[in-house]
Amino acid sequence: MRDHYSIHFQKVYEEYSDKVYGYLLLLTGKKEVAEDLTQETFLKVYKHIHQFNGESQMFTWLVKIARNVAIDHLRRGKRLRFFSLDKYVIQSCQPSPVEIIVKGEKTSLLYKAIKTLKLSYQEVLILRKIKEFSIRETALILGWSESKVKITTSRAMAALKKELKRRGELIEEII
Amino acid sequence: MKKSFELEDSFRSLNHIPRSEIQKRKTYNTILQASKNPKRYRYIFSHWTGVFLTFAMILACTAFLLVQVLNPAYGEQTAAKPAELLTASDIVVTYMTKSVSGDIFSLQSNLTRKGVSIIDDPVWMKTMNDAVNSRKAETNAPVMGDSYDLLLFYDNRKPDKCKLWVHNGEVYLKRIKETKVYKIDSGKSVFVTNLIDKIEKQAAF
16 A cells, blocks of 8 residues: 555656746746755645545646745745845846756746746746646636636736836847 | 747746756655654754744843843942943052142142152052942042042043042042042051151142
């Protein structure tokens, strides 16, 4: 029984851990943090995999767990930065991860622009536009209503375009 | 239309992020180890270290402040100025002359004039030093009668201008800038009065 459980977990890990890692890297912007959070996520998955009831796709369920882990991490970081001015600049000044820089200037520029947006916009863009989750799945992961997902996606896109325009770098080539 | 496609391409490009295979294996092994041997205490400690440290720091600061509030130096013995506490030092020489009046301090200048005595007797200086630095103010000091102006020079702080007088065999000292009166140790009062008499005779104030 135990072996079957472990084999099942291994399959899940092999198939989805890279995607979860990618999601967490986009959200946190740091390779080491993303790897740690991936570990934390799959530790939870290992303990609760029997609770997965198949109502959603496995990946949706995993990202929902990963998202909660990441939010906890960001909140912890925010508490630590409570007395620091860093919290106001950390997102915009943080360099892009190497994994994103190597994808080229356009991709890196897009990522930087996304990271300047407020967290809810970042989340919805990562899920809807990058990870290509459906509105329903995004709503499930974020715990929002579907209409809120639609509205926020639309606003996030507008904010992103505005940010890209403000930056004035290769805007014509990207949009 | 083209622009929109390019944006979609950039989004899609962000969907595939490479990950180290070694790190992936490491993470997997760590998960298996952690799930098979749940080190509960280590987990709790690692997640609460920051909170514990913060709590300990707040506790230490509170204790320090409490001690400072409850024991602000020594009550009446508190220095007139905080700077004086930091610069407590020994008297190196004293100048003395007979006072013109209780309100006037006549050792402002020309310390080499006639009637001004230099006292560098070690016992005298230690006695004066102990009186001034003891910070034990005399609460029932007698009213100043005939007095002497005393200028105390220290090693590394500003000189003290004092009035010194004798009453019923006891010697009292008062800084010009303060209202507090200090009493010379009774055991030393005889020595002090004898020395004053001796100087008075020699200097002919």
